[in-house]
Amino acid sequence: MARDDKRELLLQATLELVATHGFHGAPCAAIAEQAGVAAGTIYRYFESKDVLIVELYAELEGRITTALMSGYKANQPIRDRFLHLAIGILKYFITHSLEFKYIEQFHNSPYGTAHRRDNLLGNTESSDAVRKCDIYKQLFTEGLELQVIKNLPMPLLFDLAFGPIVSVARNHILGFIRLDDALIEQIAEACWDSLKR
Amino acid sequence: MARDDKRELLLQATLELVATHGFHGAPCAAIAEQAGVAAGTIYRYFESKDVLIVELYAELEGRITTALMSGYKANQPIRDRFLHLAIGILKYFITHSLEFKYIEQFHNSPYGTAHRRDNLLGNTESSDAVRKCDIYKQLFTEGLELQVIKNLPMPLLFDLAFGPIVSVARNHILGFIRLDDALIEQIAEACWDSLKR
Amino acid sequence: MARDDKRELLLQATLELVATHGFHGAPCAAIAEQAGVAAGTIYRYFESKDVLIVELYAELEGRITTALMSGYKANQPIRDRFLHLAIGILKYFITHSLEFKYIEQFHNSPYGTAHRRDNLLGNTESSDAVRKCDIYKQLFTEGLELQVIKNLPMPLLFDLAFGPIVSVARNHILGFIRLDDALIEQIAEACWDSLKR
Amino acid sequence: MARDDKRELLLQATLELVATHGFHGAPCAAIAEQAGVAAGTIYRYFESKDVLIVELYAELEGRITTALMSGYKANQPIRDRFLHLAIGILKYFITHSLEFKYIEQFHNSPYGTAHRRDNLLGNTESSDAVRKCDIYKQLFTEGLELQVIKNLPMPLLFDLAFGPIVSVARNHILGFIRLDDALIEQIAEACWDSLKR
DNA sequence: TATGAATGAGGCTTCATTCAT
DNA sequence: AATGAATGAAGCCTCATTCAT
Incomplete structure (x- = not known):
C-alpha cells in the first residue's frame, strides 16, 4: 500500500468519527481501527493527534x-x-x-x-x-x-x-x-x- | 447555606469554566473548586455531570x-x-x-x-x-x-x-x-x- | 488511613522497586500495586512520576x-x-x-x-x-x-x-x-x- | 560497505547517544539514524538491542x-x-x-x-x-x-x-x-x- | 448533608521488533 | 543484505464517580 494511502485512510477515518461522534468519540484507538491500521501507525503520518486534527x-x-x-x-x-x-x-x-x-x-x-x-x-x-x-x-x-x-x-x-x-x-x-x-x-x-x- | 445556593454556585461555576475553557477545560474537580464546594457535592444536586451540563x-x-x-x-x-x-x-x-x-x-x-x-x-x-x-x-x-x-x-x-x-x-x-x-x-x-x- | 501513610507507602514502594529493578522496572502501575493503592492515587500525592522520584x-x-x-x-x-x-x-x-x-x-x-x-x-x-x-x-x-x-x-x-x-x-x-x-x-x-x- | 563497517557504525552511534542522552535517549530508531542505516539493519548485526548494548x-x-x-x-x-x-x-x-x-x-x-x-x-x-x-x-x-x-x-x-x-x-x-x-x-x-x- | 480521598477505565504516545519489498 | 513501514504492548496521566467519614 502506498504511503499516501494510509495517510488518506487515517484522515478519512478521523473525518467520519469526529463528524459522527465528535472529538470525544474519536480516540486514537478508534481512528486507527476505522482506518484499518494499528494505533502506533498514526504517528508515522502525524506528529500527534492534534496535528492530525488540524491537518x-x-x-x-x-x-x-x-x-x-x-x-x-x-x-x-x-x-x-x-x-x-x-x-x-x-x-x-x-x-x-x-x-x-x-x-x-x-x-x-x-x-x-x-x-x-x-x-x-x-x-x-x-x-x-x-x-x-x-x-x-x-x-x-x-x-x-x-x-x-x-x-x-x-x-x-x-x-x-x-x-x-x-x-x-x-x-x-x-x-x-x-x-x-x-x-x-x-x-x-x-x-x-x-x-x- | 440554602440548598438552592449551592446548586446555583455549581451552575455558575460550570458556566464560567465551560465558556472560557470549553468542556475540555471543565473537569468536575475544577467546577467544584470554582463553586467552592467538594467534588462529591456535585452529585447531591445533579445526577451526573451530563445532567448538570444539560440543566x-x-x-x-x-x-x-x-x-x-x-x-x-x-x-x-x-x-x-x-x-x-x-x-x-x-x-x-x-x-x-x-x-x-x-x-x-x-x-x-x-x-x-x-x-x-x-x-x-x-x-x-x-x-x-x-x-x-x-x-x-x-x-x-x-x-x-x-x-x-x-x-x-x-x-x-x-x-x-x-x-x-x-x-x-x-x-x-x-x-x-x-x-x-x-x-x-x-x-x-x-x-x-x-x-x- | 491517614494521608501521610499513603504518601509513605508510595515512597517505600518506589524505593523498593527502583532499588531492586531500576527505573525501568518501576512503572507507575507496579509502584501503585506494591503500595497497595490504585495507579491514579499516585497523582494525589505527587504531581508526576518525576516529582515522586525526585522527592x-x-x-x-x-x-x-x-x-x-x-x-x-x-x-x-x-x-x-x-x-x-x-x-x-x-x-x-x-x-x-x-x-x-x-x-x-x-x-x-x-x-x-x-x-x-x-x-x-x-x-x-x-x-x-x-x-x-x-x-x-x-x-x-x-x-x-x-x-x-x-x-x-x-x-x-x-x-x-x-x-x-x-x-x-x-x-x-x-x-x-x-x-x-x-x-x-x-x-x-x-x-x-x-x-x- | 564491508560488513564490519556497519557494525562499527552502530556501536559508535550507540556509544554517542547513550553517553550523551542515556539509555532513555537512545531508541533503536535514533541509533540507526545516527549510524546512517535503517532501523531493521540493527538486527542483522545484533540479536537484540540488549545484545548491542552489552557487546x-x-x-x-x-x-x-x-x-x-x-x-x-x-x-x-x-x-x-x-x-x-x-x-x-x-x-x-x-x-x-x-x-x-x-x-x-x-x-x-x-x-x-x-x-x-x-x-x-x-x-x-x-x-x-x-x-x-x-x-x-x-x-x-x-x-x-x-x-x-x-x-x-x-x-x-x-x-x-x-x-x-x-x-x-x-x-x-x-x-x-x-x-x-x-x-x-x-x-x-x-x-x-x-x-x- | 457535605466532604475529598480513592478508584480504575481509558486517553495519547513511544519504541523494540518484524517482515514484505 | 538492507530497508523502513507497520505493529501493538506498555508507559504516564486524567477524570467522572463513589463511599467512608
Whole structure:
C-alpha cells in the first residue's frame, strides 16, 4: 500500500468519527481501527493527534476552496457572483455533510480556538482558507465601492452572507428540512437581499 | 447555606469554566473548586455531570426567553416586533458573553447532539426554549399569512433570522468587531431584509 | 488511613522497586500495586512520576544527613571527625542497601542529571544534601588551613574521601565482600591516609 | 560497505547517544539514524538491542585493557606500576569521556546488573575485563606478599584504588574540576597512600 | 448533608521488533 | 543484505464517580 494511502485512510477515518461522534468519540484507538491500521501507525503520518486534527481541517478548507473556485467568473455582475458562491458553498456543505460536521466540531473546540489565535497572530502562512476569504473580501470590497451592498464593516458582511448558509446547511444535514435546488436558490437570494443596499 | 445556593454556585461555576475553557477545560474537580464546594457535592444536586451540563443549558435558554419577552408587544407591526426580537437577542448575547459561549459549546458537543435528538423524538416536555421558538413561529406564521415575509419553510426563516445574529455575536465576543447600537440596528434591519418579501 | 501513610507507602514502594529493578522496572502501575493503592492515587500525592522520584531522593538525602549528624562532635580532632563521618556513611549505606541502590540509580539517570544541572544553576533552595556537604566542606577547609590534609581542590578531596566508600558499599551490597566493624574502620582509615598530608 | 563497517557504525552511534542522552535517549530508531542505516539493519548485526548494548560494553572494556597494557612493565617497582595504571586509567577516562559515560550508564542499569550477575554465576567466558582485573590482582597479590600494601581483601583494594579514580574522572567530565598532569599524578599518589602500608 | 480521598477505565504516545519489498 | 513501514504492548496521566467519614 502506498504511503499516501494510509495517510488518506487515517484522515478519512478521523473525518467520519469526529463528524459522527465528535472529538470525544474519536480516540486514537478508534481512528486507527476505522482506518484499518494499528494505533502506533498514526504517528508515522502525524506528529500527534492534534496535528492530525488540524491537518484534516486544512485539507477540508482546501477542498472547499477548490470547489468554489470552479465555475467562478470574475467578470460577472456582483450579484451573480455572490449567488454563485453562496449556492456553491451551500451545495458543497449538504453534499459533503461529514466535512461540514467536522468543520463545525473543529470551530467549537480547543483546536479551533488555537487556530483562530494563530490566524490573529499571523502564525500561519497564507492558506487556501485565506484565499477563499479573499474572493469574498474582494467581492464585498467591489460591492462597497459600487455602492450596491450595504455600508457595513467587512466582518459583518461575512456574517450576513455566511451566517444563514451555515445555519441552513446544519438544519438540512440534521434532517429538519430537505433542501432542493429551488430552495437553495431562494436562500441565496435572501442572503443577497440582506447584503444589497 | 440554602440548598438552592449551592446548586446555583455549581451552575455558575460550570458556566464560567465551560465558556472560557470549553468542556475540555471543565473537569468536575475544577467546577467544584470554582463553586467552592467538594467534588462529591456535585452529585447531591445533579445526577451526573451530563445532567448538570444539560440543566444549565435549559436554564440559560429560559433566561434568554425571559429577557426577550420583556417589552415585547404583540400588537405592534410585524417588522417592529421582529426588530425588537433580533436586537434584543443580539444585545443579550453580547452582554452575556459567557452564556453565549456556553450555548455555542453546548450545541457543538455530544450533549447538544443528544439534546437535538431528544427534541426530534419528543423526549422533552415543552421547555422555555420551545416557548421562545413559539414567539418567532407565531411571528413568522403571521408574516406568512399577511404575505410580508418570504414564502419559505419555517426552519429556513429561522436560519435567515438567527444565522447572522449568532455569527455577528460571535465576532463581537471574539473581538473581531465592536458593535454599537447603530450597527446592531443595521444588522437587525439587514436580517429583516432577507426575510421580507 | 491517614494521608501521610499513603504518601509513605508510595515512597517505600518506589524505593523498593527502583532499588531492586531500576527505573525501568518501576512503572507507575507496579509502584501503585506494591503500595497497595490504585495507579491514579499516585497523582494525589505527587504531581508526576518525576516529582515522586525526585522527592524520594530528597527524602533519602535528608535521612542520611540526619544519621550522620548524630554523634558528630565539632570539637574533636579532624581525623576523628573524618573517621566518624566516613564510618557513619559507610555503615548507613550497608544497613540501608535499598536507599543506597536507589541513590545510585538516581545519580545515573535523567533525573540525576537534571538534579545536578539545577544545583549548578542554583535552582534549588539549600537542601539537607547541601548541608551534609557543608559539614565535609567545613572539615576539609579546616584541614587545609591546619595543613593536615593534602593541598588539593575541594572536589578532589571529596572524590578521595567518598569514592572508595561508595565503591566499598556497592561491593558489600552486591555480595562480593562481607564487611564487619573492623574492616569498616580499616577502610575509613585508608581513606584518611589518602587525604592526610 | 564491508560488513564490519556497519557494525562499527552502530556501536559508535550507540556509544554517542547513550553517553550523551542515556539509555532513555537512545531508541533503536535514533541509533540507526545516527549510524546512517535503517532501523531493521540493527538486527542483522545484533540479536537484540540488549545484545548491542552489552557487546558495546565488552568492546569498551577491551579497549581500556589494551590502552593500560601499553607501556606496562612488569619488572618495575610495585608503586611505579600502580601509578602507571592509575594515571593511565584516569587519563584514558578523561580523554575518552564518551566511553566513560557509557560505562557509568551501563553499570547503573538493568544491563549492568545482569552483567554482574552473569559474572558471579560464571556465565561468561573470561573476557578482556577479567584480564584487566588480573593485572591489578597480580599487582595487589604481589604487594600483599611483600607487605607493602595494606592487608585487606582483594575487592577492597580495588575499591580504594578505583573508587577515587572514577569519582575524579566524573567530576572532570562534568566540568566541576579541570585536571592537569600535575593533579592527575597527585591523585594517583593519594590513591597509593590509601593502599600502602 | 457535605466532604475529598480513592478508584480504575481509558486517553495519547513511544519504541523494540518484524517482515514484505 | 538492507530497508523502513507497520505493529501493538506498555508507559504516564486524567477524570467522572463513589463511599467512608
